[in-house]
Amino acid sequence: MRISEVTESSGVPATTLRYYEQLGLISSTRAANGYREYGSEALEHLRFISVAKKMNLDLEQIKWLLEVTETGTCTNTRDTLHPVLTERLREVEDSIRNLVELRAVLVSSLDHVATCPDSSEPCQSECAFKSLT
Structure with missing residues (x-):
């Protein structure tokens, strides 16, 4: 899948996909024309990331947990x-x-x-x- 297809399927913006790729949360290969191509595991990882983020886990924890689940x-x-x-x-x-x-x-x-009553006197903190x- 191209990045636009992953974005459409997952709802995750392309900029976020590229960022996740930099962090090693997802991976892609490069086609001869230079376009990123993602496998179906990218969508699985994005679902995992989405749930983990709802638990307020940070991206380092998420990366570690992805590695644990894969290996x-x-x-x-x-x-x-x-x-x-x-x-x-x-x-x-x-x-x-x-x-x-x-x-x-x-x-x-x-x-x-x-x-507190109305007063024209200076107020004490x-x-x-x-x-x-």
């Missing part, structure tokens, strides 16, 4: 992928906890600011964030 057995792939996904899940759960805490602080601050002290 290893299903058991090896599972055993390699499991701790990566476990760690990613832990990171997401930590982020959720932090966001819940941030939300509580913002709600409390918003409630406090909403009850602790007035707006009194609920945090």
Whole structure:
């Protein structure tokens, strides 16, 4: 397949395909006319990359996981992928906890600011964030 066909089939822009190729995530050969030609494995890799990106894995991790899936057995792939996904899940759960805490602080601050009286006096910085002290 030419780059335009891969782009059309995958929805991935040609610039991204070239970038992924530079990083070694996908590969192509060159036809006699100089055009890139991709095999069907390029589409498989692009699907893999798409799912991995939805998990917020970085491109280095994705490249490593692609190498594992290509060279290893299903058991090896599972055993390699499991701790990566476990760690990613832990990171997401930590982020959720932090966001819940941030939300509580913002709600409390918003409630406090909403009850501040009108005044022509200079405002003290602790007035707006009194609920945090």
